[in-house]
Amino acid sequence: MMLLILKKQKFNLFKKTIILKSLVAIFATGLFAVDSNSKFLSSDKDSSLLLKPFPSLNDEQYDEFILGRSFFVIPWVVAPSVTTARDGLGPLFNANTCVSCHPANGRGTLFNENVESRSLVVRLSIDSPSLIKSDLHKSLLEKKGFIPEPNYGSQLAINGIHGVDFEGKVKIDFDEVLVDFPDGEKQILLKPKYSLENLNYGALHKDANISYRIAPTLNGIGLIDLISNEDILKNVDVDDRNADGISGKANFVYSNITKKEELGKYTWKGSVAFLKEQVAGAASNDMGLTTTIFPDENCTKEQEACNKADKPKDAIDLPDERLDAITYYLKNIKTYEAKDSKEYNDGLALFEQISCAKCHISSFDTSKGFKISPFSDFLLHDMGEDLADGRVEFKANKNEWRTAPLWGLALHEKINNEKPRLLHDGRARTFQEAILWHGGEAQKSKENYMNLPKEQREKLIKFLEEL
Numbered sequence: 001m002m003l004l005i006l007k008k009q010k011f012n013l014f015k016k017t018i019i020l021k022s023l024v025a026i027f028a029t030g031l032f033a034v035d036s037n038s039k040f041l042s043s044d045k046d047s048s049l050l051l052k053p054f055p056s057l058n059d060e061q062y063d064e065f066i067l068g069r070s071f072f073v074i075p076w077v078v079a080p081s082v083t084t085a086r087d088g089l090g091p092l093f094n095a096n097t098c099v100s101c102h103p104a105n106g107r108g109t110l111f112n113e114n115v116e117s118r119s120l121v122v123r124l125s126i127d128s129p130s131l132i133k134s135d136l137h138k139s140l141l142e143k144k145g146f147i148p149e150p151n152y153g154s155q156l157a158i159n160g161i162h163g164v165d166f167e168g169k170v171k172i173d174f175d176e177v178l179v180d181f182p183d184g185e186k187q188i189l190l191k192p193k194y195s196l197e198n199l200n201y202g203a204l205h206k207d208a209n210i211s212y213r214i215a216p217t218l219n220g221i222g223l224i225d226l227i228s229n230e231d232i233l234k235n236v237d238v239d240d241r242n243a244d245g246i247s248g249k250a251n252f253v254y255s256n257i258t259k260k261e262e263l264g265k266y267t268w269k270g271s272v273a274f275l276k277e278q279v280a281g282a283a284s285n286d287m288g289l290t291t292t293i294f295p296d297e298n299c300t301k302e303q304e305a306c307n308k309a310d311k312p313k314d315a316i317d318l319p320d321e322r323l324d325a326i327t328y329y330l331k332n333i334k335t336y337e338a339k340d341s342k343e344y345n346d347g348l349a350l351f352e353q354i355s356c357a358k359c360h361i362s363s364f365d366t367s368k369g370f371k372i373s374p375f376s377d378f379l380l381h382d383m384g385e386d387l388a389d390g391r392v393e394f395k396a397n398k399n400e401w402r403t404a405p406l407w408g409l410a411l412h413e414k415i416n417n418e419k420p421r422l423l424h425d426g427r428a429r430t431f432q433e434a435i436l437w438h439g440g441e442a443q444k445s446k447e448n449y450m451n452l453p454k455e456q457r458e459k460l461i462k463f464l465e466e467l
Contacts, residue, residue, distance in 0.1 A: 037370040043339035050105035068329025079312035088317030091309035092157035101215040108215030110426035122156035124149035127209040145394035211389040219408025222331030226366035248379030270402035347463020354448035375406035384439020
């Protein structure tokens with residue numbers, strides 16, 4: 001009897017071992033990818049979707065998520081203050097919270113009640129080869145990718161703390177540009193005419209370059225790191241060897257974290273390699289907060305009051321554990337992805353037919369075993385003279401931009417009660433306008449779109465509006 005019991009126990013143990021090995025094989029081959037996918041992605045058009053954490057976080061991880069969110073949404077204050085955890089704002093800044101530029105973690109707006117929004121930032125640099133002679137300028141090009149404007153620095157600050165004058169204000173006007181379709185349809189585009197007013201620190205350098213950029217959505221920003229560098233780099237075709245007119249280029253940039261050259265994946269020109277570095281850069285440029293990555297105040301030598309402003313108790317405004325918490329928060333928010341449906345697949349077929357998908361790649365595999373659909377290749381492309389901003393950032397030339405990810409734009413209207421203003425500077429009021437501004441490597445795709453029957457153009461636009 002005892003022998004039978006022992007045999008039965010051995011058999012049950014054998015069965016459990018087989019089942020366990022089978023489950024391991026199933027997970028390894030991705031058969032549970034749908035379950036994993038649902039933890040990260042959602043097709044719910046919910047205005048608060050991008051504020052929600054992954055459901056798989058344990059208590060300790062959730063506490064880290066909440067800590068990061070608190071530093072993302074609660075306003076920073078001027079130092080010195082009794083609120084020592086959040087003092088250090090400025091002396092020059094654009095906004096006092098991250099959500100001021102990224103409402104509900106979505107894309108920024110161009111205007112707030114007909115006034116230029118804080119989501120629109122002005123990037124400044126010097127564009128003159130004759131200046132690139134000193135060791136300082138060579139170092140700046142190597143470490144920052146550009147030479148900051150001497151009086152105003154890297155970015156125009158529209159606010160200053162008490163006793164420190166803000167740097168300037170932005171004014172936007174538009175010229176109208178008429179576009180005729182082959183079938184007779186007409187479309188008016190808005191060509192922006194930007195100007196800077198109330199410059200409080202003198203005139204800009206004669207060779208100053210000004211680039212206007214709107215804050216992008218944070219949808220999926222935490223999933224970009226799950227794409228391998230190899231999968232991104234395999235689409236590089238600088239010399240256009242396949243003769244398709246598309247020559248994606250990687251932007252290799254200096255990282256202040258690793259102290260070496262890395263693949264750039266973030267910002268409009270792909271000039272930042274890591275999400276943590278992107279957070280630290282925004283903290284510095286937008287709120288005047290120092291970090292161990294960017295420890296210097298954003299005051300130039302010409303800004304005496306800025307340099308003499310009161311300092312917080314601690315040398316670093318945003319210490320590493322808080323910077324890490326913000327980064328963790330952004331890496332663990334839900335991502336919107338369009339619902340797989342007949343309409344989606346029909347629209348995707350048109351998108352691929354006119355070659356948009358050659359740059360706006362529809363899907364990538366991730367290191368966690370599921371696919372994501374950012375609709376970007378994360379490479380630089382020549383977008384033509386009409387979209388050129390004249391600014392160089394590391395390997396990105398004056399008319400080159402990182403392919404903008406399209407996912408998450410469907411949430412903009414839910415979040416802001418208005419349709420998104422598209423492209424890097426928000427000039428396009430609709431997807432059709434955005435397409436019609438494309439040139440350079442995208443010229444052929446634009447012409448393909450314009451030659452589609454109107455019914456198919458409308459189908460494609462509806463597809464884009466759901467991404």
